[in-house]
Amino acid sequence: MRLLFLGDVMGRAGRGAVADALPRLRVEWRLDFVVVNGENATGGAGLSVAHARGLLEAGADVLTLGDHAFDQKDMLDFAGTEPRIIRPLNFSKAAPGRGARVFEAPGGRRVLVAQALGQVFMKRPFDDPFSALDGVLRNAPLGGAVQAALVDIHCEATSEKMAVGHFCDGRASVVVGTHTHVPTADATILSGGTAYLTDAGMCGDYDSVIGMDKAEPLRRFVTGMPKARFEPATGAATLSGLFVETDDATGKAVRVAMVRQGGRLAASGPD
Numbered sequence: 247m248r249l250l251f252l253g254d255v256m257g258r259a260g261r262g263a264v265a266d267a268l269p270r271l272r273v274e275w276r277l278d279f280v281v282v283n284g285e286n287a288t289g290g291a292g293l294s295v296a297h298a299r300g301l302l303e304a305g306a307d308v309l310t311l312g313d314h315a316f317d318q319k320d321m322l323d324f325a326g327t328e329p330r331i332i333r334p335l336n337f338s339k340a341a342p343g344r345g346a347r348v349f350e351a352p353g354g355r356r357v358l359v360a361q362a363l364g365q366v367f368m369k370r371p372f373d374d375p376f377s378a379l380d381g382v383l384r385n386a387p388l389g390g391a392v393q394a395a396l397v398d399i400h401c402e403a404t405s406e407k408m409a410v411g412h413f414c415d416g417r418a419s420v421v422v423g424t425h426t427h428v429p430t431a432d433a434t435i436l437s438g439g440t441a442y443l444t445d446a447g448m449c450g451d452y453d454s455v456i457g458m459d460k461a462e463p464l465r466r467f468v469t470g471m472p473k474a475r476f477e478p479a480t481g482a483a484t485l486s487g488l489f490v491e492t493d494d495a496t497g498k499a500v501r502v503a504m505v506r507q508g509g510r511l512a513a514s515g516p517d
Contacts, residue, residue: 248279250280251398259480261297264301285312309330311333329344329347345382362410366403401425402426404444415439423446428448451479454478454481
């Protein structure tokens with residue numbers, strides 16, 4: 247199975263990049279299933295219903311969220327009624343929606359998508375991501391209940407993301423980090439057959455400070471004083487993420503490639 251994961255969609259520039267490139271990439275790369283992290287797609291903070299629908303119409307099969315899952319209040323109702331929205335497993339127990347779900351891919355194949363939030367350096371104490379993921383992976387074993395499983399680990403610390411990767415090795419097809427908006431260069435297949443990338447980066451304008459227009463973040467770093475709201479940068483966006491090909495019989499990864507398309511970053515993708 248050919249899977250594509252796209253990192254945090256950042257504002258209008260990121261939404262535009264996905265809308266422009268994803269339909270073409272689905273055809274050119276013969277993609278079977280696409281997961282997009284959309285939690286910063288609306289003004290850099292959360293995901294509105296209208297923008298969620300736009301990303302789904304552009305070709306995303308599933309949208310994951312993150313710590314900003316419900317910054318846009320209309321997502322509170324939408325997440326509970328739209329099965330293609332996945333919010334973090336270890337968010338508040340009162341949160342609507344689900345943190346993991348099995349979806350159908352072409353040919354009747356089944357794909358598990360799950361997301362968890364990290365605990366290290368996060369602004370609020372979320373529940374343990376390891377136990378949350380463990381239960382989900384036990385109930386959907388690779389090569390049995392599902393032909394592929396993708397875990398989006400949304401957290402600050404690279405060490406915590408790596409730990410989750412090794413914890414899920416052999417039980418998930420893909421573990422990919424999100425949240426920091428900075429793409430890492432460590433795409434690999436772990437010893438147990440799980441494709442891993444510490445952070446997918448963002449789909450947004452990299453002439454920025456993690457996707458925000460440079461002026462206000464620079465002012466705050468230099469002076470320590472806020473003057474205006476953060477606003478997403480609106481220049482040419484790079485589509486950033488991870489391509490993974492899996493073996494349907496085992497669910498293990500057989501090929502992995504970092505994805506950079508358009509914008510300022512050097513291009514990369516599957517051969």
